[in-house]
Amino acid sequence: MTSVRNLSAVTKEGPENLAEEPSPRHTRGMRLRRLPLALAAGSALLLSACAGDAELDTLEPRGPEAETIDNLIDPLFLISFVVFFIILGLSAGVAIKNRVKGEYEDDDWPTQTHGNAKAEWAWTAVPFFGMAFIGVLTVFAVIDLNSEEANAYAVEVDGETMQWEPHVVVVGHQWWWEYRYYFDGFDVDAFLDEDHANPAKHLPPADIVTSGQMIIPAGQEIELSITSRDVIHSHWIPALNGKRDAVPGRIHPWKLEADAPGYYFGQCTEFCGLSHARMRMQTIAMNDSDFAEWVDQQTTPATLSDEDAAFIAALRAGDNPSPANSVQQGLVNIRQLCSACHLVEGVNHFDDVPEDSVDNIYKEANVGVSLRAGAAPNLTHFASRSTFAGGIFNLYNEDGSLNRNKLEAWLRNPAALKANDADNLQGMPNLGLSEDQIDDIVAALETFGTRPSATVIAETFAE
Ligand code: HEC
Ligand SMILES: [Cu+2]
Numbered sequence: 175m176t177s178v179r180n181l182s183a184v185t186k187e188g189p190e191n192l193a194e195e196p197s198p199r200h201t202r203g204m205r206l207r208r209l210p211l212a213l214a215a216g217s218a219l220l221l222s223a224c225a226g227d228a229e230l231d232t233l234e235p236r237g238p239e240a241e242t243i244d245n246l247i248d249p250l251f252l253i254s255f256v257v258f259f260i261i262l263g264l265s266a267g268v269a270i271k272n273r274v275k276g277e278y279e280d281d282d283w284p285t286q287t288h289g290n291a292k293a294e295w296a297w298t299a300v301p302f303f304g305m306a307f308i309g310v311l312t313v314f315a316v317i318d319l320n321s322e323e324a325n326a327y328a329v330e331v332d333g334e335t336m337q338w339e340p341h342v343v344v345v346g347h348q349w350w351w352e353y354r355y356y357f358d359g360f361d362v363d364a365f366l367d368e369d370h371a372n373p374a375k376h377l378p379p380a381d382i383v384t385s386g387q388m389i390i391p392a393g394q395e396i397e398l399s400i401t402s403r404d405v406i407h408s409h410w411i412p413a414l415n416g417k418r419d420a421v422p423g424r425i426h427p428w429k430l431e432a433d434a435p436g437y438y439f440g441q442c443t444e445f446c447g448l449s450h451a452r453m454r455m456q457t458i459a460m461n462d463s464d465f466a467e468w469v470d471q472q473t474t475p476a477t478l479s480d481e482d483a484a485f486i487a488a489l490r491a492g493d494n495p496s497p498a499n500s501v502q503q504g505l506v507n508i509r510q511l512c513s514a515c516h517l518v519e520g521v522n523h524f525d526d527v528p529e530d531s532v533d534n535i536y537k538e539a540n541v542g543v544s545l546r547a548g549a550a551p552n553l554t555h556f557a558s559r560s561t562f563a564g565g566i567f568n569l570y571n572e573d574g575s576l577n578r579n580k581l582e583a584w585l586r587n588p589a590a591l592k593a594n595d596a597d598n599l600q601g602m603p604n605l606g607l608s609e610d611q612i613d614d615i616v617a618a619l620e621t622f623g624t625r626p627s628a629t630v631i632a633e634t635f636a637e
Contacts (some may be wrong), residue, residue, distance in 0.1 A: 239415035346407030346420035349453035354380035385551035403547040408444035432459035454565035475520035504618025515550035555623030
């Protein structure tokens with residue numbers, strides 16, 4: 175109020191004064207006239223952030239859970255817009271109607287409506303019912319999102335058919351996502367009852383372990399058990415469902431389902447340190463036969479030629495065979511240099527090395543000790559993924575050939591491609607590999623798993 179009175183005081187001063195410097199009211203009028211322009215510029219700036227085919231579009235649901243959220247958001251936005259424009263309209267209307275033209279007189283006050291019971295009831299009741307309506311819709315949506323549907327799905331593992339209740343354990347790490355599949359079920363409650371300071375570090379061996387890419391059968395509700403091995407992350411595939419936090423020491427239930435085969439991008443959405451923005455993931459929904467084929471490939475240990483397989487068998491038996499080719503030299507390098515963090519089933523898996531073996535880098539207790547999370551991506555089927563290092567680099571070029579440059583650069587110095595703090599156990603360290611070592615390691619990595627299809631490579635292209 176004081177400002178209004180001051181304003182009148184100013185305008186009541188002589189005209190010569192007005193001529194010298196513009197009165198506050200004059201400035202105000204100018205500002206008002208510029209308002210539409212400012213609004214237009216502001217909206218243009220905001221809207222320029224919208225893309226027609228944005229990967230992380232929250233308003234393009236592609237599955238029932240995302241649909242549930244969309245069905246909540248739409249009426250909510252509608253109500254908010256209506257309220258917004260009613261308030262904006264009323265405020266503008268009142269301002270314009272009560273505008274004082276010319277000189278301000280003391281009795282220029284608009285009619286006061288204080289004590290109008292009808293009006294006060296109305297502006298209490300309308301928001302109350304509006305909020306109640308939104309509240310009810312929200313409660314139903316939350317109940318819907320947290321209910322689980324029992325859906326047995328047949329998968330074949332080693333020639334044996336198993337009834338899988340589609341479920342994936344999701345583990346956040348600095349800065350990548352791990353997906354673990356247990357086809358004979360994973361009893362979360364029983365697991366949590368066991369006394370583990372950080373349960374995620376004691377997850378039982380899984381049938382399939384992937385990183386960066388979660389493969390699911392389309393049209394099936396997939397239950398997720400989300401946890402973290404280091405700090406808090408948050409898992410989010412916008413087209414399939416909302417966010418759910420990944421908290422160390424806890425296992426949060428969540429679910430998602432894709433209506434149709436497709437590629438759905440996601441991003442860690444809880445700030446988790448240096449490379450948080452480069453902690454991405456993709457969900458690939460496949461039709462039943464593609465999914466069955468994928469399961470078959472992933473449950474078969476790394477595919478090596480007969481000679482290379484014989485060579486690795488000799489290595490694991492403790493013999494000291496001399497490498498006959500680049501792949502074999504690469505296998506030796508990987509066993510020696512990477513086993514402290516990465517597991518490669520059939521190549522360095524600790525199961526086949528006695529605990530008291532001098533070969534102690536393969537001991538379970540020693541894997542990942544130089545990492546805060548205690549684990550790095552499982553490389554057994556590395557070549558079957560189309561992206562690496564938190565879903566940010568393409569493992570294959572658009573023509574389907576290996577993205578050798580990127581992979582070599584990664585091995586040469588990971589931190590140069592993706593910021594990390596390896597000195598503090600976060601991220602992959604620079605191992606000071608020679609170019610020869612890198613060549614051999616890449617030759618071996620290339621044999622780890624079946625290449626993804628050209629479509630997968632094209633659709634998940636990350637850069
Ligand atoms: C001290 C632990 C450590 C060692 C030793 C290590 N790595 Fe890593 N590696 C990591 C971590 C952690 C990541 C995940 C980094 C990220 O995504 O930011 C990683 C990621 C990778 C990836 C990408 C995998 C994916 O699916 O995203 C490859 C490939 C890889 N490492 C290869 C190697 C090779 C080959 C060696 C041995 C020469 C090696 N690493 C040694 C910790 C290690
Ligand atoms: Cu994260």
